Amino acid sequence: MRIAVIGAGYVGLVAAACLSRSGHEVVCIEKDEGKLAELQDGRLPFYEAGLAEIFTAGVGKGSLHFSSEVAACLDAEVVMIAVGTPARPDGRIDLSQIYGAVSRIVEQARFPQLIVMKSTVPPGFGENLKARLLSRAGVPLTYLANPEFLREGSAVRDWYYPDRIVIGGDQELAVAKLARLYADIDAPVVTMDVGSAEMVKYAANAFLATKISFINEIANLCELVGADILPVARAVGMDRRIGGEFLQAGLGYGGSCFPKDTCGLDFVSTCNGYAFNLLKAVIEVNNRQRVLALRKLRGMLGTLHDKTVCVLGLAFKPGTDDIRESPALDIINLLLDEGVKIRVYDPLAMKNAQRLLPPEVYSASGTMAALEGCHALLVATAWPEFTGLDWTAVKELMRPPRLVLDGRNCLPAEEIIKNGLVYQGVGRPAKPENQPGNIILPKSDRTPFRCQVTRC
Template sequence: MRITVLGMGYVGAVAAAGLARDGHQVLGIDVDPAKVERYRRAEVPFYEPGLDELVREGVASGRLQFALPAEVEPGRLGDLVFVAVGTPSRASGAADLSQVEAAVAWVAEQHRKVKAVAAGPSASAGRDPAGSDGLPEGGPVVVMKSTVPPGTGRRLRHRYLETAGIAYVSNPEFLREGSAVHDWFHPDRVVVGSDSPSAAQQVARLFQHYGAPVVVTDTATAEMIKYGANAFLATKISFINELANMCDRVGADVEEVARGIGLDPRIGSQFLRAGLGYGGSCFPKDVAALDHLARVYDYPFELLRAVIAVNARQRLLPLYALREALGSLAGVRVAVLGLAFKPKTDDVREAPALDLIPLLVEEGAEVRAADPQAVERARPLLPASVHLTPSALEALEGAQAVVLATEWDEFVRLDWEEAARRMAEPRLVFDGRNALDPERMMALGFRYRGVGRGRFTAPWAAAVPAGQPAVDGFGRDGKAAARAGAPGAVVPGAVAGRSASKAAVGDVPVHGAASADGAGPGGAAQGVLATPEAVPGVAAARDRD
């Protein structure tokens, strides 16, 4: 089959190379000349394990070619046109569909040119005759891989495709960055949505040899499946992070809590890792887009807004903890390990480190950051004063504190004994991914704090000499801490019992929190529900895509 893929980003490149491996003749199209030229040389312009080999294989076989839109001759689109362009968030949270609309309009225009050439000067400009299922026949099928809000496919079809004789299929992707090649060939399920049964079956047959369940439904339902899946997974992450915050208060270990509840088959163990929250190109923008869609349709999706608020707060926990331990951060050298939003990718979109680092710099800290793959992608997005390196040990040289923001194997298996020798007192470790062994870190002389590891972090994994009073966090007197708010509190520094609307995180005010005076939703006794826009440095990251 001849197939075109529009957009050579993470999704489009994997789709194009995967389809070529399956024996199809694939044309990958992108508007970026530099990117197209690199693909033609069988070079992948980003890091995704296994993709470079797959692209090299496709190019060498002749089944995988690349072009700019202006280089594509009419009639070269083939049978299926996959659309895999970006749908970044707007400031409102809505999905920016400008790239999607441009791609679909371009496909329609290309097909009109083909019809005009075939029909000659006497060709009619009207609609194509309808097929047996009531939809136009004769053109390629547009297959939407980009994540678009429910209802988008119907509008695109009416606006651009029906008069051009092109059918539309929603075929959402469920690839995970870092394992996208594996996921393409081993899908959990394939979702196909269309108002054209024949187009839906054509796309479904493309994937039937993978042996995964195939869900064939209507367009809007397929679109909602994608949003629902991402929103539910984001909810699991925010929920375990809320439990983690409670574990810090009561002295429990969220890792054991997650294991205990994850063994229940109704819950499952995946996405129950407490930490700095979710990031990347999908969860933040898709959850925000669903929240915006709910507002457009006059539905108060309160659970989803809570998920967003919890995630915005989690990524700032290291800032609160370092402030609590050291007071002023002016002149403090802080190492941040991890710039990508997750291991095995160089994608820094919505990465917690990119929100945290500017705030540390604003408070006067000297920041050194390391990542084995994402340094160059992060560089233009960070203050110029930040020292960036692929080497963790280099970043740790002379650091008084370190934040583990991404659990790369290189960081988890680091020679932490050597790291201790290179760091300076008080050797504070904030394990933002609960990836390190607290007892080993303590034995090496670090003061350790995880997320929700209350049995290790109250006091903060620092040995208490005989005769000394117990301390919380990095060394405050325990009674004083109780007066100021429990260590690891959802709103560190907020006095218990005060109205949440007046609570503040150090000198970072939390605006928009529901005032409940320790009782109602958002009250101090239950934590503060702050929108991402209320937390400085968080909302600004939304438009990166």
């Protein structure tokens, strides 16, 4: 088929490249001149594992093209909308890029097309779009909801090995035509109405965010009662009804999806007269995890204004250079407000982070360079190269009390302690022999009060 993809971000570019690999003729529309120039020059504007090879092959054989003009998609049978839908300060989703793209299609369309929504939109948006814009087209434009479930860092794999393909539409032939795009993918195709398909995306992300916030709440309680979140989460996750994914306690979720989609669903709920209190708590817990990291550092280091802290990991998760809603950036700003000197390093995200970090933050060329002269280390992203450090060498580079705050519970605690550093995880009990002599422990690290339950 001839396919147009509007938007060359993490979703759009992966979709365009993978569809070209499946034998379709694909044009990708991108209005950002800098990004478009990179793409037309054969360079990717961001890192995504496995994408470069597919991208290069598609460009090389002429099945993948790039343009800045919506007019380039007028000959396509299928037009996929994959533009950004950023969150506004009040939680609303900014849909202006979608309205702009669809308006131009409506104005210029010359023959029937399928308009496929890949961008994440609030439930009910599709019906509104059909009534507001598509009904004005001079030719039939059929709207379909086809939410994506691609994880940054493994988006290519997720494209080819999805758990399901969701298609929302009210015209059977159109739904069947879209399903044929995925004929080379072995996954169940689940069809439903447009509004339900839009809700699936929000519900899935909200549930996963809930699992993360829930395990962080359990981790915080573990610290109060002297339990260890690692074996707790492992045993809980072995329950087939629950599953072990997204039960890693830490600094909370970030990225382009979970923060935006949880706030967006909360806003939709409020607008429809429903108080989604569970989701509000999920968002509150996630925001609080950043502050808890600050409290841990303050409790272990005492006064912060004369301290130097190394932050390893700036991307919101390993395997990507995306820093959107990164916990590390929030924590860095909190520490800067306390007068802390910050040194940072990330294997992939340094260039992106430097555009947002204040000039007083020192950007190191490598892990060991970032650690030099620091009183404390915060690991904010679980990059594999941080887990296998030479902790003897780390100790030599750092200054007392040589605190290691493991914000992702990804480091070898016993090895760190054995080498004479102070280790503190998230939801893990502090060991007396692993504490510096002149610290003030935060409340969560003090001897817990244990209640005795005698009746149910």
